[in-house]
Amino acid sequence: MTVRALYHYDEIGLLSASERTPAGHRRYTERDLRRLYRVRALRALGLSLEEIAGVLDGAADDPESMRELLTAQLRRLDEHAELIGTLRQRIRGLLRQAGDSSGPDPERLMTTLELMSVFETYFTEEQRERLAERRNALGGEGVEAARREWAGLVEEGLRLVETGVPAEDERARDLVRRWDALAGGFHPGGPDGERTRAAARRMWRDNSAEIGRSLPWPAERMAGLVSYLEQARRSG
Amino acid sequence: MTVRALYHYDEIGLLSASERTPAGHRRYTERDLRRLYRVRALRALGLSLEEIAGVLDGAADDPESMRELLTAQLRRLDEHAELIGTLRQRIRGLLRQAGDSSGPDPERLMTTLELMSVFETYFTEEQRERLAERRNALGGEGVEAARREWAGLVEEGLRLVETGVPAEDERARDLVRRWDALAGGFHPGGPDGERTRAAARRMWRDNSAEIGRSLPWPAERMAGLVSYLEQARRSG
DNA sequence: GCTACGACCTCCCCCGGCGGGAGGTTCAAG
DNA sequence: CTTGAACCTCCCGCCGGGGGAGGTCGTAGC
Numbered sequence: 001m002t003v004r005a006l007y008h009y010d011e012i013g014l015l016s017a018s019e020r021t022p023a024g025h026r027r028y029t030e031r032d033l034r035r036l037y038r039v040r041a042l043r044a045l046g047l048s049l050e051e052i053a054g055v056l057d058g059a060a061d062d063p064e065s066m067r068e069l070l071t072a073q074l075r076r077l078d079e080h081a082e083l084i085g086t087l088r089q090r091i092r093g094l095l096r097q098a099g100d101s102s103g104p105d106p107e108r109l110m111t112t113l114e115l116m117s118v119f120e121t122y123f124t125e126e127q128r129e130r131l132a133e134r135r136n137a138l139g140g141e142g143v144e145a146a147r148r149e150w151a152g153l154v155e156e157g158l159r160l161v162e163t164g165v166p167a168e169d170e171r172a173r174d175l176v177r178r179w180d181a182l183a184g185g186f187h188p189g190g191p192d193g194e195r196t197r198a199a200a201r202r203m204w205r206d207n208s209a210e211i212g213r214s215l216p217w218p219a220e221r222m223a224g225l226v227s228y229l230e231q232a233r234r235s236g
Numbered sequence: 237m238t239v240r241a242l243y244h245y246d247e248i249g250l251l252s253a254s255e256r257t258p259a260g261h262r263r264y265t266e267r268d269l270r271r272l273y274r275v276r277a278l279r280a281l282g283l284s285l286e287e288i289a290g291v292l293d294g295a296a297d298d299p300e301s302m303r304e305l306l307t308a309q310l311r312r313l314d315e316h317a318e319l320i321g322t323l324r325q326r327i328r329g330l331l332r333q334a335g336d337s338s339g340p341d342p343e344r345l346m347t348t349l350e351l352m353s354v355f356e357t358y359f360t361e362e363q364r365e366r367l368a369e370r371r372n373a374l375g376g377e378g379v380e381a382a383r384r385e386w387a388g389l390v391e392e393g394l395r396l397v398e399t400g401v402p403a404e405d406e407r408a409r410d411l412v413r414r415w416d417a418l419a420g421g422f423h424p425g426g427p428d429g430e431r432t433r434a435a436a437r438r439m440w441r442d443n444s445a446e447i448g449r450s451l452p453w454p455a456e457r458m459a460g461l462v463s464y465l466e467q468a469r470r471s472g
Numbered sequence: 473g474c475t476a477c478g479a480c481c482t483c484c485c486c487c488g489g490c491g492g493g494a495g496g497t498t499c500a501a502g
Numbered sequence: 503c504t505t506g507a508a509c510c511t512c513c514c515g516c517c518g519g520g521g522g523a524g525g526t527c528g529t530a531g532c
Contacts, residue, residue: 001357002519002520003479003480004518004519004520004521005518005519005520007481007482007519008518008519012518021527023480023481023526023527023528024480024481024482024526024527025479025480025481025527025528026480026481030445034350034446036353037349037350037351037353037354037446038346038349038350038353040353040356041349041350041352041353041356042349043518044352044353044356045323045326045327046323048517048518049517049518050517063342066334066342066345067331067334067335070327070330070331070334071331073327074324074327074328074331077320077323077324077327078324080320081317081320081321081324084313084316084317084320085317087281087282087313088310088313088314088317090281091281091306091309091310091313092310094306095303095306095307095310098302098303098306099303106299106302109302110274113273113274113277113278114270114273114274114277116277116280117272117273117274117276117277117280118273120276120277120280121237209266210270210273238490238491239508239509240489240490240491240492241489241490241491243490243510243511244489244490248488248489257498259497259498259499259509259510260497260498260509260510260511261498261499261508261509261510262509262510279489284488284489285488285489286488
């Protein structure tokens with residue numbers, strides 16, 4: 001406990017010495033001291049000074065307020081703990097990614113970071129949770145199989161683009177259908193799924209270069225493919 | 237993302253638009269945008285802007301810095317999670333105390349809070365952990381038995397005080413010995429135990445009224461008993 | 473009684489990570 | 503040409519105090 005904290009409590013009216021010596025020095029009475037003890041204990045539980053003032057001044061009127069405050073604080077702590085848990089998971093994932101290949105690859109790590117940010121820009125937290133649920137439901141091999149299948153679709157699409165097949169061609173439209181079916185496995189059902197699908201298309205359209213950076217194909221070829229597929233989708 | 241945050245990043249030199257229009261409007265280039273993505277992702281992991289600036293500007297020189305930063309952050313999050321865990325335990329304990337008796341008893345709750353603060357004043361965090369270990373080792377019934385035995389000692393001591401038996405009397409010194417033996421079960425062994433014992437005596441001496449408030453005997457009688465025992469201890 | 477030296481006082485600026493507003497300029501659509 | 507939105511700079515505010523300047527007070531030793 002520093003004297004600055006006491007001055008601060010005095011300033012904000014949370015706890016002031018009820019007496020002063022003629023010279024102006026603060027004299028804390030027994031009652032002040034007891035109030036200080038309560039303040040410190042409640043601070044140590046993570047309550048704000050404002051909340052503490054409220055419960056200490058209003059507790060006489062409403063004996064329930066204390067319990068309400070504590071349960072509310074418990075909820076806040078629970079939420080906070082959950083947040084910390086997800087952050088730990090994420091950081092561990094990043095460290096695994098950075099550490100599993102023999103040489104550390106800061107470029108790949110940075111790209112992953114960028115993609116995390118792009119993801120959070122286009123999907124709400126709720127949507128990201130739904131998507132994570134779907135991904136977990138598919139399991140590791142399911143995701144890996146989808147990735148391989150998708151790689152085949154990309155190769156096929158790049159061939160269509162670069163051999164000059166128009167986007168209105170039935171082959172392009174069929175590719176779009178298979179592409180969307182594959183992506184569909186990662187989206188939740190119902191109107192939520194439609195929303196995440198739309199968000200994903202926006203994300204691809206606005207950031208195909210950025211996303212392409214994490215893929216084995218050159219970013220500009222991916223960008224071309226994305227706009228080609230978009231055109232084919234509109235035409236169908 | 238608000239524009240204020242971008243201005244702030246500019247101000248502290250973390251991220252500034254590399255170009256400006258003739259009118260002075262910021263133009264963020266593709267590279268700026270990628271840097272922004274990294275900043276946002278690292279912020280979302282709980283890193284400070286200063287740390288982010290450090291790792292983004294120094295990562296080229298030292299590819300290890302990123303990993304170090306992430307592991308350090310992981311440690312911080314672990315500590316934070318542990319703190320939150322203990323706070324939750326405490327709050328749950330307080331809520332139990334407030335809720336088990338039929339009517340809520342805010343006075344008792346307040347007294348408990350005061351005692352928590354007094355405890356934290358006299359024992360370091362490490363010492364409190366040791367004491368908690370000992371208490372857990374004794375178990376619930378062990379603590380309850382000690383409490384009953386101790387109540388007997390208090391009654392005995394109050395009789396000695398109030399019948400005028402001098403503190404130098406053998407009966408008083410014997411009481412002190414049994415008192416200390418009982419308390420000894422709650423203290424760790426070795427020099428640590430000596431330190432926590434000394435801290436406990438200081439706490440009793442300075443705050444017998446405060447502590448007595450939580451006991452079934454009047455505070456001033458407990459205060460008298462404490463100073464009597466102290467005198468007896470010195471005389472022996 | 474005098475003189476150190478510590479403890480206390482008030483007043484003010486500082487941290488991080490922005491939010492919000494005032495007051496002015498610029499841009500794009502109608 | 504106007505109008506409304508977007509942008510700019512500059513400044514004050516939050517929370518829980520930390521730290522220092524510059525002055526006063528209290529007490530212990532000589």
